[in-house]
Amino acid sequence: MSKMKASTALVNVLKNWDIDHVYGIPGDSIDTVVDALRKEQDTIKFIHVRHEEVATLAASSYTKLTGKIGVALAIGGPGAIHMLNGMYDAKMDNVPMLVLAGQVPTSVANTKYFQEVDLPTLFTDVAVFNKQIEDAETLPDIVDVAIRTAYEKKGVAVLTIPNDILLTEINHTVAAKQEVFQQVKPEISTESIAQAAELIKSAKNPVILAGVGTKHAKEALVQFSEHTKTPVIISLPAKGIMPDDHPNFLGNLGKIGTKPAYEAMQDADLLLMIGNDYPYTDYLPQESVKSIQIDIDPAKIGHRFPATVGIVGDAKEALTALIEATDYIATRAFLEASQENMANWWKWLREDEAKTTTPIAPEAVMAQVQKIADKDTIFSIDVGTSTVWSTRYLHLGHHNDFLISAWLGTMGCALPGAIAAKQAFPDRQVIAITGDGGFSMVMQDFVTAVGYKMPMIVIVLNNKELSFIKYEQQSAGELNYAIDLPDINYAQFAESCGGLGFRVETFDELESAFKAARNASLPVIIDIAVDSNAAPLPGKIVMDEALGYTKFEIRSITEDHRFSKMPPLKTIIRRFF
Ligand SMILES: Cc1ncc(C[n+]2csc(CCOP(=O)(O)OP(=O)(O)O)c2C)c(N)n1
Numbered sequence: 293m294s295k296m297k298a299s300t301a302l303v304n305v306l307k308n309w310d311i312d313h314v315y316g317i318p319g320d321s322i323d324t325v326v327d328a329l330r331k332e333q334d335t336i337k338f339i340h341v342r343h344e345e346v347a348t349l350a351a352s353s354y355t356k357l358t359g360k361i362g363v364a365l366a367i368g369g370p371g372a373i374h375m376l377n378g379m380y381d382a383k384m385d386n387v388p389m390l391v392l393a394g395q396v397p398t399s400v401a402n403t404k405y406f407q408e409v410d411l412p413t414l415f416t417d418v419a420v421f422n423k424q425i426e427d428a429e430t431l432p433d434i435v436d437v438a439i440r441t442a443y444e445k446k447g448v449a450v451l452t453i454p455n456d457i458l459l460t461e462i463n464h465t466v467a468a469k470q471e472v473f474q475q476v477k478p479e480i481s482t483e484s485i486a487q488a489a490e491l492i493k494s495a496k497n498p499v500i501l502a503g504v505g506t507k508h509a510k511e512a513l514v515q516f517s518e519h520t521k522t523p524v525i526i527s528l529p530a531k532g533i534m535p536d537d538h539p540n541f542l543g544n545l546g547k548i549g550t551k552p553a554y555e556a557m558q559d560a561d562l563l564l565m566i567g568n569d570y571p572y573t574d575y576l577p578q579e580s581v582k583s584i585q586i587d588i589d590p591a592k593i594g595h596r597f598p599a600t601v602g603i604v605g606d607a608k609e610a611l612t613a614l615i616e617a618t619d620y621i622a623t624r625a626f627l628e629a630s631q632e633n634m635a636n637w638w639k640w641l642r643e644d645e646a647k648t649t650t651p652i653a654p655e656a657v658m659a660q661v662q663k664i665a666d667k668d669t670i671f672s673i674d675v676g677t678s679t680v681w682s683t684r685y686l687h688l689g690h691h692n693d694f695l696i697s698a699w700l701g702t703m704g705c706a707l708p709g710a711i712a713a714k715q716a717f718p719d720r721q722v723i724a725i726t727g728d729g730g731f732s733m734v735m736q737d738f739v740t741a742v743g744y745k746m747p748m749i750v751i752v753l754n755n756k757e758l759s760f761i762k763y764e765q766q767s768a769g770e771l772n773y774a775i776d777l778p779d780i781n782y783a784q785f786a787e788s789c790g791g792l793g794f795r796v797e798t799f800d801e802l803e804s805a806f807k808a809a810r811n812a813s814l815p816v817i818i819d820i821a822v823d824s825n826a827a828p829l830p831g832k833i834v835m836d837e838a839l840g841y842t843k844f845e846i847r848s849i850t851e852d853h854r855f856s857k858m859p860p861l862k863t864i865i866r867r868f869f
């Protein structure tokens with residue numbers, strides 16, 4: 293056993309877990325950790341971001357992509373507070389994360405010292421493991437337990453570390469390298485498979501709703517769907533799990549879902565919920581409809597929808613077992629009807645993509661994205677209308693990845709996600725798609741991408757407003773208020789950061805900007821003046837929304853004394869009936 297500084301021992305534990313990079317910002321109370329990382333910079337890269345929120349959002353995205361734990365650090369007080377948003381993103385999307393936060397020295401603890409914030413209390417709700425270190429000797433063991441717990445509970449482990457503790461010399465033996473944490477999968481009961489197979493055999497209109505829990509079971513999902521001729525619908529973050537161009541695919545469900553998905557759910561006589569915890573139960577069938585739910589977590593079975601048969605276990609194993617337990621079905625009228633419906637839907641979308649107008653239609657932008665995208669592009673998507681356009685118009689296959697802040701739904705996630713994607717897969721093309729509001733929350737970190745030589749394409753759909761909220765206000769029958777954003781030239785900003793920038797104001801400039809961006813070896817921003825009247829209408833407009841729009845129109849005339857620009861009537865009619 294040799295003597296070493298506690299901070300060195302901490303870094304050794306990180307190395308043992310194969311952690312090869314950390315996002316963060318240095319400063320007083322965390323400087324000792326940063327110094328220990330400096331000495332190990334050949335093994336652990338320190339990615340110095342410009343805002344701690346970006347550090348945790350990037351760490352969360354890295355884990356969503358790779359399954360490996362993401363790590364972020366910051367000083368105590370303000371730095372720790374800035375990290376909260378990305379920590380919640382990890383918590384809500386169930387991904388492991390390790391956060392190291394500095395703290396004032398123990399000699400002044402609890403004296404209302406400069407930057408002293410009660411961090412364990414602050415992190416109570418967000419963390420699955422949340423300890424303030426009190427003794428240098430136990431620090432390495434606690435770091436190890438923190439990482440194990442984050443993997444085990446798929447959540448955030450936080451260590452708050454007073455700076456003086458890190459300077460203490462401790463006795464420490466460098467532990468043997470850890471294998472990456474393997475979770476034991478529950479054994480699937482043969483009885484549940486047999487019961488599920490019976491339900492599948494007697495169903496006429498079965499429909500699958502697949503979520504991110506199916507990510508590792510993509511091929512099995514396709515095989516099962518083809519074997520039983522069952523249409524597949526996904527939850528939004530599961531985009532890419534079923535190839536968009538697969539004939540059995542009906543898109544995603546909900547407000548920004550497709551009309552065929554909505555209608556198939558209405559007509560279903562058997563719902564197969566696979567690896568999801570879909571919250572918008574209004575979009576699910578009537579509760580009397582039979583259902584099979586597959587989930588590794590028994591607590592999820594029947595949580596949102598009564599499960600006639602629950603299969604606790606791994607989605608891939610369950611789907612493989614179900615293929616074996618059921619007969620091949622050659623044709624199914626319900627699937628064919630859904631496919632016809634879907635053909636219509638694609639026809640409408642292709643009409644949208646073909647728009648050549650100025651101001652530019654966001655749908656036309658998506659068509660350009662598709663043209664320059666590689667087969668294995670990683671898409672990192674923000675929250676706003678960019679979510680709708682990307683989800684609806686991008687055609688993803690099994691080699692793509694689609695990053696999003698699914699359950700927290702935080703604006704500003706696209707750029708940190710793109711940084712993490714480039715860190716995880718430097719050779720793959722990375723495209724971030726974001727609104728001007730979302731991008732301007734984190735734009736300072738474009739310079740991080742430039743500094744670390746992370747070529748990426750950031751598409752800013754610049755409509756000079758919080759468009760998603762504009763339509764939210766309208767569909768709720770409220771008047772529009774506080775949604776305008778000043779016009780920023782994001783292309784000039786890109787250049788001032790040392791990247792490349794293209795400002796696209798007319799449709800004619802669109803294609804050449806995308807071609808140039810595709811060939812660039814620097815991070816690029818394509819700042820596109822998109823039509824602010826492009827309405828991200830729901831795939832299926834439900835009665836409440838239709839009434840909300842009508843109320844908004846009446847209030848615009850009577851209270852604001854003006855006619856507002858409504859979404860095109862043709863689209864409203866198509867989506868309503
Ligand atoms: C951090 C955060 N603040 C507020 C919101 C609520 N919100 C959702 S979408 C949106 C508007 C997004 O605007 P922008 O990025 O410009 O995209 P647009 O809808 O205009 O395309 C807002 C304010 C949020 N999801 N996250």
Ligand SMILES: [Mg+2]
Pocket residue numbers: 676727728729753754755756757758759
């Ligand atoms: Mg906007």
